[in-house]
Amino acid sequence: MTKKCIFLIALWALLILPGSSLAKDSDDLLLDIPFQQIQEQARDTKVRWYMFGGWAHVNDWVDTYVAGEMKKQYNIDLIRVPMDAGIFINKLLNEKAAGKKIGNIDLLWINGENFKNAKEAGLLFGPFAEKLPNVIKYVDPKSMTHDFGYPVEGYEVPYGRAQFVFEYDRASISTPPKNMDGLKEWIHSNPGLFTYPQPPDFTGSAFIRQIFYAVTGGHEQYLSGWDPDLFAQKAPLLWDWLNKIEPFLWQKGQTYPKDSAVLDTLFSRGEVAFGMSYHPSHAQNKIQEGSYPNSARTFVLADGSIYNTHFTAIPFNGPNKAGAMVLADFLISVEAQLSKYNPDKWGDFPALDLARLSPEESKKFQAVDLGPATLGSDILNPVAVPEIPTEFLEALEQGWKENVLDK
């Protein structure tokens, strides 16, 4: 028994005691040395990128194009690890609690509340964004100051832009609704054919935020930060709107699709008339994949369509921070952004400032054919509205549960 106790204490000590402080120092050094040296350090290493793995075409793009270029340019082996952001945040939290100084995640695909959670809990390495040459050269600094109203401060690097669109089938609906009121009317006159994924699903949550903006008089009032009084005063308008359409939803609003993948399936089988996605090219990808009909199209409502930027970040205990920085820099390079923009690859919108490109580069972006289902920036940009600060997002998700689901 005594032996066991001693062993246990030893094990506990191993977990708690700080590891070698050497790793820490060399990490801080990375932030001071020139980028060429970082590239030298990164050569011939392995980089593990933890990212959302639910899209086959995105996985393909990473495994073929990105992995191929990393191998060619730096002889870096890129290993893509599919994992939802909420899950790797918890993995990192556990590693931090256990005092694990060297983890196994090099780069994260992250944004929004996951970024806030990670940064608040001290899970991120940085600030490193301003060190990357492609960020300095091509990214508008104003576009990376905040992520869902939470200050970025260089702890993550933009790599793509997304905007909320609705999806419909042109073969069954000739003209989709123009604005929120039109959508509401449509839902009332076509019971059972509309629904939205259940918040806190990412897409469903974005849908209710968009309604929130539309029925409470626009987004400007929320951008200055969390204001509980304002929320208490405005939110009932949203609950009222959502509760009024509920009896006319799919399954009479008794149940909601668990996530956007379920909604995609319902839409592709014709159980509902509208899909929705936070990625403008999602419908086009689905057509090319063969799961949506060729007549699928997308539209936005005149009241506004939320956009956001997705980012990459490096965990505090990443074993190969130099390699991760090189990969993050490559992802925001002109060639990678152009490849990513192509709907045959992914169709993800560039996070670069197109005004900073040379005329030839900018022409290449304009020449990309987005496909018939994806809207051009001439339609998307005029209705684009920024994301709400995370505190509102959390309050909206919780409020939805209390006032719509459990009412």
Add this chain to the structure above:
Amino acid sequence: MLPYLVLFCGGVFLTVCQSFGVLTPLPYGGGALDAYGKLMGDPSFFASFFFSLGVAAVSALFSVAAGTFLAYRVWQLPRQLASAALVYKIPLILPHISVAFVILVFWSPSGIMSSMAHSLGFIQTLHQFPNVLYSGWGIGMILAYTLKGIPFAMLLVMVLLVRFDIRQVQTAAMLGASGLRIFFTIVLPRLAPAMHTGFIILFLYSFGAFDIPYILSESRPGMLSIHVYNLYFKHDLARRPEAMAILVIMFCFSLVFIIVYSKIVNHLDNGVRKL
């Protein structure tokens, strides 16, 4: 013993601590019992709790009843057929998540059953198909748990049946007992221990499991495991104590359930004449 202590007790210890707001990822501002207080004042928590209990109880009861009956029938089969009856083990090797998908593919309003009903002319549009998965009664989950539970109960019961002396049944039959009477007075009491074990395992598993509800649960009332998952993975870290408090309540409930159930069974057994 040591891995048990470290992994299991360590996990429970951390869960309990975090439910009181201690050792949480972010410093927790509230009082130790805040998370529990919040749950106790939330009617939707109780709705989920009792709904999960209901789904678990119905599916475990049905699995054990059907499993016992089927095991008895298989045991009575002639030897040649008995080996063919081994197909009952197939759902045992399927993971829960695949069984959930099987149910989804068969019973969703645009699924296989609906298409079949449509081609046979029973329904004209897919909206006429009866609402199996979204009825508000958890029927989809009960179907899936039962599909997994029946062969499990059969397996447990079979072990006892193999050692059961068939001459007892033959003697009773010769003395003129009906099939039903033989089953209920001679066979069933012998199988009771396996049935009780099967019920406890299936009931507690379905009460806390996540995979089948993840595919098949409805929005309201939601299953407790999905609620915990959302709180843990999809909400602000500040709500970690709430997620942990639900887990602690589920754990305590399971412990109390096992103790009370075994006490009742023992009590009943003492009143029964041993064969």
